[in-house]
Structures are given as C-alpha cells and as structure tokens.
Amino acid sequence: MFPKIMIANRGEIAVRVIRACKEMGVSTVAVFSEADRNALHVSLADESICIGPASVGQSYLNMTAILSAAVACGVNAIHPGYGLLSENEQFARLCEKCSIRFIGPPAEVIAAMGDKDNARRTMRAAGVPVIPGCDLVPDAKAAEREAAKIGFPLLIKARSGGGGRGIRRVYAMEEVAPAFEAAAAEARAAFGDGEVYMEKLLTDVHHVEVQLLCDRFGKVLCLGERECSIQRRNQKLIEESPSPSVTPELREKLYDAARRAAVAAHYEGVGTVEFLLTQDGQFYFMEMNTRLQVEHPVTEMVSGFDLVKWQIRVAAGVPLPFGQSDVRLSGSAIECRINAENPALGFRPSVGRIELLHVPGGPWVRFDTALYQGYEIPPYYDSLIGKLIVHAHTRQEAIRKMQAALCEMVVEGVEHTGDLQLEMISSPEFEAGNTTTAFYEQNFDL
Secondary structure, eight states, X not given: OOSEEEEOOOHHHHHHHHHHHHHHTOEEEEEEEXXXXXXXXXXXXXXXXXXXXXXXXXTTTOHHHHHHHHHHHTOSEEEOOSSTTTTOHHHHHHHHHTTOEESSSOHXXXXXXXXXXXXXXXXXXXXXXXXXXXXXXXXXXXXXXXHHHHOSSEEEEESSOOTTTTEEEEOSGGGHHHHHHHHHHHHHHHHSOOOEEEEEOOOSOEEEEEEEEEOTTSOEEEEEEEEEEEEETTEEEEEEESOTTOOHHHHHHHHHHHHHHHHHHTOOEEEEEEEEEOTTSOXXXXXXXXXXXXXXXXHHHHHOOOHHHHHHHHHTTOOOOSOGGGOOOOSEEEEEEEESEEGGGTSEEOOEEOOEEEOOOSTTEEEEXXXXXXXXXXXXXXXXXXXXXXXXXXXXXXXXXXXXXXXXXXXXXXXXXXXXHHHHHTSHHHHTTOOOTTHHHHHTOO
C-alpha cells in the first residue's frame, strides 16, 4: 500500500479521498490555490502545500507545480479525483516519469478512451453497440456530406474532453456548417483539440451507466448501473441506482457489454461505461469515463463497496479478492447534486460566506461536502458544493427519504439548487421512474 498520497484536487472530492486515506492509515498531502487557503481539504490533510494563485490554469491544472510539490513531499501516488487532471494522459505519464503512481488507469488507456472517435471504433470491434454516426470529419463540407447520410437530428461532438463542451445539436442541413465551426472552436479552446465526429441524436432516451472495478490481473467486476437521465445542458443533476428503466434481462446485456468494453480497453481501476437506452429497449455505447464519477456514492450505497478505497488498492497492485457472484446489490439510492447557483436567474453562479449550515441526518443519509459554517465560497471554480445521497430498501422509500433530507438541509449565504431538486424528485414523472434526457427541458427549463 502507498504510505503517502497527494490529492490533486479540491472541494468535496478532495475531502472524500482524504477521509478514505485516513481510514486506510495512509498519510495525505493536499494541494491548494491561494483562493483555497481556508478550504476544508487543506486542514484535513496531514500536509498541505500551495501550488499557485486562484486561476485553475496556474494552480490545479499546473502539472509542473503539482509534481514539484509531490516530489518535494515524497509522495508515492497521486489521486486526481474527478475533473481537472483526472483524465489527462500527459499528467499520468509525467507521474510515472517521476516514479509516482497515478491512481487511475494507464496513460495509454486514458488516451485511447479520451479520444471519443477511437473509443467508438474500439467498441465496434468488440461487439459493443455504438450510436449510428461517422468517424472524424475534417471540414464543414465533409460534415454536410456525412450529415446527409446520418439524417437529422444529429450531434457534432468533440473527440476529446467532456463536460458537455464541444457538442452541438443540428436539426437541418443549413445548421451543419456553423455548428461544425462552433463545436470545433469550442473544443480547440477547451481541450486543445478541434477534431470532431458526428452521430445520430437520440432523443427522449435514458442515460444509463455501468460502474466497473478492474484489477491489473484481468478481473472485471460490474457494481451495478446508475440512471443519470435528469440533466441540464449535458450536466447531470440527479442520479440513482438501480435504474428504474432497466429490466433484469436488459441489465445482464448491459453488464456483458460493459465487460467487453473493459476487456477491449485493457482497463484497470475504477471506471464507467455510459450507454443511451431507447424506449424500445435498444442500448448504445456513448463513452467511457476513465476516472471516479461524481455520482459514485449511489453505487457505494447499494453495493457496500468503498470505491475510493478499492481504487487506491487496485492502483497499488492489490488483486480483487472476490468475483462477480460476490457482488450483492441491495435497495435503492438517490443522489442530488447541490450547486451554488440560482435557477431563477439562468443558473447564475452564487458565491459568498456560508452564514448557516445544517446538514441532514438520519440512517443512510449522506452529505458529501467541503462546506463549513463561515466558509467563503470562491468565485473561481465549479459550482458544486455538495452531494446529498440517501439509501433505502425500496425506491419509493428512497424518494421520501430524499424529500425529507432536502427539506432539512439548510445552506444560508448563497443561492443553491436544493429547492429545484426537491421539485424534480417530487414530480409524478420521477416518482413513476419515467424520466428521460428530455425530462428537464420539457418540465423545468422555463
């Protein structure tokens, strides 16, 4: 096991990883920007070191500063959390050059799956269904030719990165050229790679993902699936496990496809295979996330696996001591992402001092956050301030438990999305388990 781990992230995920390390008896080093000097993860870690000013590019994305700090502190491994450098193959390679273990899959796997076009071709070869579309298109004219073959509506998508950037919806031929240019420009600015491909836009579908845990000895475990259909502009708002839209027969097919995807990618560590599920029961590979997911707690609740601990153990070369038959999924779990945003003002980010904080409690209620009373939320980073997770024997009980927890939660000093989350999970569509990717825009995007 690693004696000392650096957490190259911030916020609630840094706190989550530090807590797991403490339980494992592993020493921790936190990195922080000048704006995060008073952040919770800084005080929880055994050591902490400032890596730059507030700007993400000069701090949490500054590979030179992070690795210099890691070498100076004598760490054995770096946990990247999610976002930031978690899917950066260059950073993974640099860690290895510094004789520091990157807690994630090998750099080659990150690169192969981060290239969405290559990932599609890899999955096709492995027999995993992929969304109808085309490979990389070099220019707007080629995009128009391929669009005529694919049909409308369609998506123009960046092959690199994620987070909903470099994606454009296209409904008619006259939209193709400007959408191509816009998607390529956004991708180039965000990821340094303007290459895009196209695929059929599947509307009114379910977004379902399968959680994988793989060791370096070829063992692949599926730890259940998650329903992630409630989204706004490709950003997930609510997740649950198991998915109410997946039958036992379909679940086995999804698991089989996810296993084949892991084998084809030579995967190692914690990862997720994302699928789109149509109303007639067909499913298609969308992408593979080579990192820990924001929504990993719902899987932890239903499976009993601490994904962060197992991610660390697998990275240290520990073989998985159990098989798929040992995975027992129980009950239902729901997660609401609490963002410091004002939904009434177009989700305008909200920053300021936390004047009052009350965290919901009770059996199987969990609030992953880096907030504390008196904390000043800085304006430079992602607006996620907490994840509220509940678990119960049945989905209906989980819904009621989440409703109670949201009503109990108090975060004063900033605007947040808690009331919107309560409204969404209390809707008849959610209670019936009929939500698709069109749910938010059809019901709440006013």
